[in-house]
Structure formats: structure tokens, C-alpha cells
Amino acid sequence: MEIILIGLSHKTAPVEIREKFCLTKDGVAEVLDRLRGISGIREGIVLSTCNRLEIVAAGEGREAEEADLRSLMAEMGRMRPGELAPYLYSYQGGEAVGHLFRVASSLDSMVLGEPQILGQLKEAYGRASDCKATGLILNKLLHRSFSVAKRVRTETKIANQAVSVSFAAVELAKKILGELEDKRVLVVGAGEMSELAVRHFISQGVKEIFVTNRTFSRAAELAEEFNGKAVPFEEFQRQLAKMDIILSSTGSSRYLVRREELTSVIRMRKNRPMFFIDIAVPRDIDPKINEIDNVYVYDIDDLEGIVEVNKEERQKEVAQAQGIIAEGVKSFSQWQRGLEVVPTILALREQAEDVRRREVAKTLALMKNSSEENRKLLETLTTSIVNKILHHPISMLKHQEERGHGRLYTDMTRKIFHLDPEEEEEPVTHE
Amino acid sequence: MNIVFFQAAFFLYFIGAGVSLAHLVTLRPGLARIGRGFLAGGLALHSLAILWRIFESGRTPLTNLHEALSFFAWATIAVYFLLHFKFRLEVLGAFVSPVAVVLMVLASLFPKEIVPVEPILNSFWLPIHVSLAIIGNAMFALAFAAGVMYLIQERQIKSKKIGVFYRRLPALQVLDDLNYRCLTLGFPLLTLGIITGSIWAESAWGTYWSWDPKQTWSLITWFIYAALLHGRLTVGWRGRRAATFAVVGFFFLVFTFLGVNLLLSGPHGFK
Numbered sequence: 001m002e003i004i005l006i007g008l009s010h011k012t013a014p015v016e017i018r019e020k021f022c023l024t025k026d027g028v029a030e031v032l033d034r035l036r037g038i039s040g041i042r043e044g045i046v047l048s049t050c051n052r053l054e055i056v057a058a059g060e061g062r063e064a065e066e067a068d069l070r071s072l073m074a075e076m077g078r079m080r081p082g083e084l085a086p087y088l089y090s091y092q093g094g095e096a097v098g099h100l101f102r103v104a105s106s107l108d109s110m111v112l113g114e115p116q117i118l119g120q121l122k123e124a125y126g127r128a129s130d131c132k133a134t135g136l137i138l139n140k141l142l143h144r145s146f147s148v149a150k151r152v153r154t155e156t157k158i159a160n161q162a163v164s165v166s167f168a169a170v171e172l173a174k175k176i177l178g179e180l181e182d183k184r185v186l187v188v189g190a191g192e193m194s195e196l197a198v199r200h201f202i203s204q205g206v207k208e209i210f211v212t213n214r215t216f217s218r219a220a221e222l223a224e225e226f227n228g229k230a231v232p233f234e235e236f237q238r239q240l241a242k243m244d245i246i247l248s249s250t251g252s253s254r255y256l257v258r259r260e261e262l263t264s265v266i267r268m269r270k271n272r273p274m275f276f277i278d279i280a281v282p283r284d285i286d287p288k289i290n291e292i293d294n295v296y297v298y299d300i301d302d303l304e305g306i307v308e309v310n311k312e313e314r315q316k317e318v319a320q321a322q323g324i325i326a327e328g329v330k331s332f333s334q335w336q337r338g339l340e341v342v343p344t345i346l347a348l349r350e351q352a353e354d355v356r357r358r359e360v361a362k363t364l365a366l367m368k369n370s371s372e373e374n375r376k377l378l379e380t381l382t383t384s385i386v387n388k389i390l391h392h393p394i395s396m397l398k399h400q401e402e403r404g405h406g407r408l409y410t411d412m413t414r415k416i417f418h419l420d421p422e423e424e425e426e427p428v429t430h431e
Numbered sequence: 432m433n434i435v436f437f438q439a440a441f442f443l444y445f446i447g448a449g450v451s452l453a454h455l456v457t458l459r460p461g462l463a464r465i466g467r468g469f470l471a472g473g474l475a476l477h478s479l480a481i482l483w484r485i486f487e488s489g490r491t492p493l494t495n496l497h498e499a500l501s502f503f504a505w506a507t508i509a510v511y512f513l514l515h516f517k518f519r520l521e522v523l524g525a526f527v528s529p530v531a532v533v534l535m536v537l538a539s540l541f542p543k544e545i546v547p548v549e550p551i552l553n554s555f556w557l558p559i560h561v562s563l564a565i566i567g568n569a570m571f572a573l574a575f576a577a578g579v580m581y582l583i584q585e586r587q588i589k590s591k592k593i594g595v596f597y598r599r600l601p602a603l604q605v606l607d608d609l610n611y612r613c614l615t616l617g618f619p620l621l622t623l624g625i626i627t628g629s630i631w632a633e634s635a636w637g638t639y640w641s642w643d644p645k646q647t648w649s650l651i652t653w654f655i656y657a658a659l660l661h662g663r664l665t666v667g668w669r670g671r672r673a674a675t676f677a678v679v680g681f682f683f684l685v686f687t688f689l690g691v692n693l694l695l696s697g698p699h700g701f702k
Contacts, residue, residue: 176603178601270666273603
């Protein structure tokens with residue numbers, strides 16, 4: 001049986017194409033249904049995110065299968081197959097496995113190392129198995145992809161550094177102020193980016209949030225949302241000395257906080273450090289404030305600069321991640337080969353013969369007068385016991401192969417007789 | 432026999448420092464613990480070396496430069512472990528252990544033979560005065576390490592050039608806390624060291640204070656740390672200024688400890 005993967009992603013298709021492939025829950029179920037209608041395809045999974053649509057299928061490896069999958073894709077996007085073809089990629093066998101592992105490990109994502117894709121893949125797998133569209137091969141493949149992704153996350157630094165402006169700001173705050181639990185955050189001006197950053201701060205344990213805005217009602221609204229306090233705009237400068245982190249994003253055309261004012265503020269604070277995050281353009285915070293000891297000012301460009309550096313850092317980890325993926329692909333193809341009936345029968349016989357020989361040797365060592373004749377008798381006896389016991393399982397394996405259930409039975413046999421000692425995987429729960 | 436233990440400890444410190452630095456470079460999580468393991472092993476052997484020397488010499492082994500430097504290194508590592516359990520800074524070892532290794536190198540350069548101490552100096556003040564002063568010095572060595580780390584990290588964040596140290600070093604606030612903790616522990620020890628020294632001087636030489644170079648330089652060092660502590664407590668000095676003071680103070684301290692003995696003459700100090 002052969003694994004086929006076909007799909008499109010942000011790397012091959014522009015958004016106008018990708019948006020045609022945004023599937024709803026029911027849409028996925030429908031595609032899964034159609035998938036199993038294709039002759040030769042036994043199992044399938046559909047992964048649909050805003051950046052990609054991928055179909056992973058286990059089929060018999062006939063050429064028609066790929067063509068059928070392509071036309072299924074075209075139908076999904078309501079496009080002609082020839083029209084869609086330039087945006088599609090397709091892989092088979094080991095390459096398909098490798099691609100899936102790369103996707104799961106977030107090596108193929110728009111933001112390298114982002115964590116969502118693994119959850120999305122788990123969800124896709126859950127849907128497919130709810131629809132009973134997965135079987136022996138894809139169950140194994142998906143569990144493998146989850147464990148490869150986990151290894152990549154823990155063994156490389158691919159997901160270590162912040163690659164968004166708001167996360168980079170939170171990381172900086174922690175590098176300056178240490179623990180954030182007892183720190184106060186003042187939000188000046190309401191905007192989408194500052195809301196996002198405030199949420200990150202709250203998730204880092206910040207409890208006291210203050211909000212100020214030229215329109216007080218808006219400040220009150222936001223403050224309520226964050227469980228914080230609203231501060232009248234005319235007053236916020238007088239409150240600066242109380243604040244540790246100031247997040248500013250107003251539309252003001254001149255500086256709201258100037259260096260001269262801040263020197264007295266920092267004196268009042270007895271030099272306790274302050275961190276200004278200025279994401280407004282034009283800027284709200286006088287950049288000269290950064291020259292004052294224990295005060296740090298980062299504007300949007302500074303933060304973008306850090307994000308760039310962090311992205312490069314992640315890029316450096318790709319080679320190591322690819323090594324882990326290559327290992328995963330190799331071990332998966334080994335498992336697949338093991339599913340062939342003949343090697344399984346051989347392994348089974350070998351194992352039984354091994355046990356038999358060891359036990360005979362043990363018994364012979366205990367026997368006081370072991371004549372050559374006795375030894376021969378013992379050999380014959382044990383060999384015929386082994387053959388008798390193995391006869392039925394082996395003929396069953398051969399018989400089931402003829403009926404096309406070979407893989408299922410070889411897999412079972414390998415598990416029951418423990419023919420692959422290193423095989424052990426953690427169970428995956430999909431929520 | 433104490434020398435064998437001393438050399439074994441030196442060897443383990445050296446490996447421990449190497450592994451800790453390797454951790455700083457690679458950030459491989461296991462390395463910090465392995466480094467600490469070597470340092471802890473070194474500390475254990477070093478403690479044995481000191482005990483053995485007490486046993487062999489029949490007195491406090493704090494009378495010559497070898498003994499004093501060796502004890503300084505021992506105290507630095509001991510204080511490091513003490514603070515490690517409080518602060519848990521994985522990279523601190525990489526900054527402290529090289530200081531200990533340098534002290535061990537210096538200690539092994541000076542004659543290691545056990546020589547009889549002048550009877551006039553052989554009093555019970557000897558262990559009290561010298562060990563208080565040296566443990567205080569070890570605290571300031573830690574403050575020095577924290578100060579260096581602070582200055583590097585502060586430079587990185589202020590200049591907005593996120594370099595290799597940004598991720599490796601802890602938060603500024605944590606380094607400042609460490610600096611403060613070392614200061615509040617080290618300063619009383621240094622003060623007590625000076626007071627007990629002058630009491631001992633009175634009983635040995637008949638005068639509390641004679642302005643010999645060691646005393647003069649100790650007082651200068653004491654004033655630097657006193658100024659820092661005063662600044663911190665009253666006007667809220669912290670951050671870069673405090674870190675700079677801790678670094679500069681340590682240079683004065685090292686000069687008082689070594690330079691005075693080697694460059695200036697006086698009745699005080701180690702032979």
C-alpha cells in the first residue's frame with residue numbers, strides 16, 4: 001500500500017486560490033466520504049487550515065488514484081483540473097511521509113515553528129477517525145507525525161524565540177523587569193496591537209492594568225474588558241511614576257512623554273526600572289528617554305528588528321529538525337516494509353526457533369546422561385511442537401494476504417509475538 | 432596529603448568551569464547541572480584539603496598567600512552554591528567558576544609548604560579575622576560576577592542590539608537583586624573583618640590602627656562598598672550604577688588582597 005499526499009499551501013497558492021479551499025466541519029466530512037469512494041483508496045485524512053489544504057491517503061499505489069485525487073481537489077475548489085494544477089503539489093511514499101512530518105513540525109508553516117499547526121493536524125486526524133476514514137496505515141503515520149513534531153519542538157530551538165511584535169515586547173519586559181506578576185501596565189490609546197500585547201501580559205501574570213484614552217468611554221470599555229482601571233487622559237502623566245510598563249499606541253502627532261518630564265518621574269520611583277513600548281507611528285514617546293538610566297524605550301522598528309533576529313535564529317534550527325524528520329521517515333518505512341507477509345513469517349519462525357534452541361540447550365545442560373540419541377529425540381520433539389503451533393498462524397497469514405487483509409494480520413502478529421521490540425508509542429488524545 | 436586534595440579540587444573546578452562555559456555557549460540544559468556537579472565535587476575535595484591542612488599544621492591554615500587564596504576560592508564556590516539555591520540562575524556558574532579557577536591558579540603559584548607562624552600572631556583572632564574578611568570577599572566576588580552580567584545585559588537591551596548574551600543572561604531585575612543580596616551579606620562581613628582585625632592588632636602590636644598599607648587599602652575598599660550600600664538604601668541607586676560600583680569595588684578588593692602583599696611592604700598580611 002502506498003501513501004499519497006496532495007495539497008496546496010501558502011507556498012504554492014495565493015490567497016485567492018486558498019480561500020476556495022476553506023472547508024467547514026461538514027465540508028471535511030463530505031470530502032472524506034468522497035475520498036473513500038475513489039477506487040483503491042482505503043484511508044484518508046483532510047487537513048484544512050487557512051494556509052493549506054492537504055489530503056493524505058493510503059491507496060494501492062495505482063496511477064489513477066493520484067489523478068482521481070486531483071480531480072476531487074478541483075471539484076472542491078470549483079475549478080477545472082488544468083486550472084488548479086500549477087498550485088498543487090503531490091508526493092508519494094517516503095516523500096509524502098516526509099512532507100507530512102515537516103508540516104506537523106511546523107517547518108512548512110508561514111511562521112516557522114508556530115505551534116498551532118500540530119493542533120490542527122490532531123483535529124483533522126480526530127475528524128477522520130470519527131468518520132472511520134483512517135485505518136492501520138494512517139493511524140500509525142499520524143501518531144508518528146505527532147511524535148516527530150514533539151521531538152522537533154523539544155530537541156531543537158525552533159519554537160524558542162518570539163516572532164511576533166507583541167510577544168517580543170513581552171519577552172523584553174521580562175528581561176528587564178524579571179517576574180511580571182507584581183508589575184503595573186499602562187495602556188495609552190486603544191488599538192488592536194496593544195490589546196494583543198495586553199493579553200500576552202495578562203497571560204504572563206500581570207494583574208494590574210490601567211487604560212487611558214482621549215475618549216474616556218473607550219478607555220473605560222477596554223479597562224472593563226481587561227479587568228483594569230480607566231485613567232482620564234489628562235491625568236495619565238501624573239500617574240506615570242506608578243507604572244512599570246507603558247504601552248503606547250495613540251494617533252498623537254507629537255510626543256506624549258518627554259525626556260524632561262521623565263527624569264523627575266524616575267527620581268520619584270527611586271530608579272525602579274520602566275519599560276516603554278511605543279507602537280505608535282508617529283511615535284508617542286520621546287526616544288531620548290532611552291538615554292536615562294533604568295528606562296528603556298522600544299519603538300515599533302526596534303521590536304521588528306528583534307523579531308527579525310529571532311526568525312533568523314529559528315532558521316538556524318531547521319537543519320537539525322530535518323535530521324529528526326529524516327529519522328522518522330526511515331523508521332516509518334521500516335515499519336511499512338515489516339507489514340509484508342513474507343518477512344513477518346520469517347521473523348516469526350526465527351523467533352520461535354530461537355526460543356526452542358535456547359530451551360533445548362538449557363534442558364540438555366540439566367540432563368545427567370544425555371546420550372546422542374536422547375538429544376536427537378529432544379530436538380525432534382521440540383521442532384515438531386514449534387511447527388504444530390506455528391502452522392495455523394502462518395497459513396492464516398498467507399490466506400489473509402490472498403484476501404487483501406495481509407497488513408492488518410501482519411501488524412497483529414508482530415504485536416502479539418512482539419517481533420519489533422523497539423516499537424512503543426504514546427497514545428494520542430485528540431480533543 | 433592536603434596538596435593532593437587541593438590539586439584534585441583544582442582539577443574539578445577547572446572542568447566545572449569548562450562545562451559551565453560550554454553551557455553558556457550551547458545552552459544545552461543538561462550541561463549546567465553537570466558543571467555544578469563538578470564544582471560541588473571540587474568543593475567537597477577542597478573542604479577535605481583544608482581540614483587536612485588544619486590537621487597537618489595544627490593551626491588555622493590562613494597564614495600565607497597560598498592558604499588565603501585557596502580559602503578565597505573555596506569560599507567563592509561555597510557562596511555560589513548558597514546563592515544558587517536562592518536564585519537558581521543557570522548561567523551564574525559560568526561567571527563565578529572562572530573567578531574561582533583564577534584564584535586557584537594564583538594559590539598554586541605560591542609556596543605550599545607549611546611553615547610555623549610567628550607566635551605573636553598565633554591567637555584565636557587569626558581564624559576569626561581572616562575567615563570573616565575572606566568570606567566577605569567571596570560575597571563581593573559574586574557581586575562582581577552579577578555586576579559584569581548586568582552590564583553586559585544592560586548594554587544589549589539599551590542599544591537594542593540583541594546579541595548572543597540577551598537570551599543567555601537572566602533578567603536585569605534579577606541580577607540587580609543578586610547584586611544587592613551579595614552586598615548586604617558581604618558588607619557586614621567585611622566590616623566585622625576589619626573590626627576584629629583591629630582588636631587583634633591591639634592585642635598583638637598594642638595599637639588598634641597603624642595605617643599600614645593593608646589597613647589603608649581595606650578602608651578604601653570598605654568606603655566604596657559603604658557608598659554603594661548607602662546609595663542603594665537612601666537615594667535608590669540601582670542598575671548600572673550599582674553594577675559598576677560592584678565591579679570597581681572588586682578591583683580595589685583584589686588589590687587590597689594581593690597587590691598590597693606583593694607590591695607594598697608592611698607587617699600585615701601573608702608571607
